[in-house]
Amino acid sequence: MNGVAHPAGRSGLTLQRRLLVTVLGLMAVVWLAVVASIWYDTGHELDELLDAHLAQAAALLATQRLDDLEGDNFPPPPTLHKYQSRVAIQVWHEGLLMVRSTNAPDAPLADHGQPGLSNQKVDGQAWRVLTTTGNEPHVVIHVGELASARHDILLASLRSVVWPMLLALPLLALGIWWSVRGAMRPLRQLGAAVAARKPESLEPLSARAVPPEVAPLVDALNGLFERMAVLLDSERRFTADAAHELRTPIAGIRMQVQVAQGARSAPERDQALAATLQGCDRATRLVEQLLQLARLEAAAARGGAPDGFGGSGADLAALARSLGADMAPQALARDQHIVLETSEPVTVPMPVALAQVLLRNLIDNALRYSPDGATVRVALQPASPGQGARLVVEDSGPGLPPEALARLGERFYRVLGTGQAGSGLGWSIVQRLARLHAIGVAVDRSPVLGGLRVQLSWLDPGHFGED
Amino acid sequence: MRILLAEDDELLGSGLRAGLTQQGFHVDWVRDGVAAERELRTGAYQAVVLDLGLPRQDGLDSLKAARAHHVTTPVLVLTARDAVSARIEGLDAGADDYLVKPVDLFELAARLRALVRRAHGQTQNFLEAGPVKLDPAAHQVWLDGVPVELSGREYDLLHVFMLNAGRVLSRDQLEQHLYKWGTEVASNAVEVHIYHLRRKLRADLIETVRGVGYVLRRDSAPA
Secondary structure (H helix, E strand, C coil), X not given: CCCCCCCCCCCCCCHHHHHHHHXXXXXXXXXXXXXHHHHHHHHHHHHHHHHHHHHHHHHHHHHCCHHHHCHHHCCCCCCCCHHHHHEEEEEEECCEEEEECCCCCCCCCCCCCCCEEEEEEEXXXXXXEEEEECCCCCEEEEEEEEHHHHHHHHHHHHHHHHHHHHHHHHHHHHHHHHHXXXXXXXXXXXXXXXXXXXXXXXXXXXXXXXXXXXXXXXHHHHHHHHXXXXXXXXXXXXXXXXXXXXXXXXXXXXXXXXXXXXXCCHHHHHHHHHHHHHHHHHHHHHHHHHHHHHHHHHHHHHCCCCCCCCCCCEEHHHHHHHHHHHHHHHHHHCCCEEEEECCCCCEECCCHHHHHHHHHHHHHXXXXXXXXXXXXXXXXXXXXXXXXXXXXXXXXCCCCCHHHHHHCCCCCCCCCCCCCCCCCHHHHHHHHHHHHCCCEEEEEECCCCCCEEEEEECCCHHHCCCC | CEEEEECCCHHHHHHHHHHHHHCCCEEEEECCHHHHHHHHCCCCCCEEEEECCCCCCCHHHHHHHHHHCCCCCCEEEXXXXXXXXXXXXXXXCCCCEEEECCCCHHHHXXXXXXHHHHHCCCCCCCEEECCEEEECCCCEEEECCEEECCCHHHHHHHHHHHHCCXXXXXXXXXXXXXXXCCCCCCCCHHHHHHHHHHHHCCCCCEEEXXXXXXXXXXXXXXX
């Protein structure tokens, strides 16, 4: 993974090193086991084979008559094999060493009274000794072999196995390193491709030429890029829409002020000034709504309550009464009526300020988009066992066609042809609040008044605290 | 000058209408894109102020449709969309000028005057026909260098004649240029204004083409 970012302090081995260590370690353990097994088996077979040779030689000697062996009659045996010098022979008669091979020591190779195979140490040298009695009485024959001889044979046979293994080890390491490096190349390339990206470039990475193991990563990255692109796009649109929505009232205010400046009569000037004031109110409301929305979105991103909206447990009934009184003049100016149907306190688990924002936007929308003389009905129903509080705001306006219902709540989406100076933010705020506080929202045609009906239902109080 | 204003915002629309009226324009105001297209296609306006974000039909679509029907009326697009790409799109759709909200009333009026002037093939900021000179920005008329006092309607009528110098205009056409909707026009109003113009300026300035209408000679020779 060299070349790509590799900050110090990143824990763990690289995949490459980990593979190398694991494979080589396992190989070493297996090879050690193989060597141990060869050592043991070959040693055993060698012992049996050579012991048989000793027994054979002893048997040959035992059949000899003592006289034949005695003294000068016994010539030193010819050297027939290089290992021969390692085999020694002693023939004892009544405690006297009658015959011995030239390489045999003077001391007895083994205890005379113990026939059979034994390991002995004589004059500092280890021997493998076969002891047997001769055919004649009181004759004891020792055929011994230097233990080092057997050891040498064993080592030689092991060497032929171990050397190739030791030579193979670095070759194996090199091979593993090379193939792992090759296998990691797509990952390195992917890393480099992501690192070289500009923050605003969000087109998908190519999933071609990527091994199947890496494909899920590429897919996940592409999924992330896609979601980010959607988010960025919606932010960009929001900025453009917000600019549009703010510019229009400001343009209106500016124009009205210039009209007032150029007015030739007092009524003309007064009218322009009144319109200016109205424009200021509208711009103020728009800015307030934008701020509310921004706070709500920040809160939604954090998953908590928005700044400046502390407390919980709002009485909707009291809020609706005071809001109704606040908005009555606005309604009366257009001959509209607000009907409030509530008796007892209807407490909902959300901050008072937010509940007020919610109610105000709903009632304001109903008034705004209903014709002169319309009725807006606000009905509240307290929570009962198994059911949360409910709020219904409905009007006698024209209602909304289905395609407009579907688009409600898109920021700045405004139903065209209403002749009203709304920004379309009210619904976004209502929906955002509903999502934050798990309030169910249903919009349909009012069966009573014929216009739009918005129903909000809070969760059953028994469910609170679960999420 | 008769102007079509297409703007759906009540506050801005009423301000534009009042302001442009102060500046001497006769303003007809429509509030949606379909009405804007319909009015554009009448060709009765000297210029159009067109908002893009209109209900029922986008202003750009209204403009494209009108241009497709060979409407050459100069159009000034007024919008909150300030991205360069939006401006290019607007101009390519057939707009003659582009202003981003908020706009200055005097700038808007000056641009409208310039649009009208250019639409009539003039590059001077005043109009001349023989001894008569007209400054649209100052609403001032001179005869042989001497200022002449004209009423609003007389000025408007002379302006229309000078913009269309050499062309015969029917009484209907003149009325369309002069009066916004809902104005009661007396049947002989145009004749009366022409009579006054001839009296205040020169008798042979505007000639009657019998059965067709009136024409102002491009270079009426000094008598």
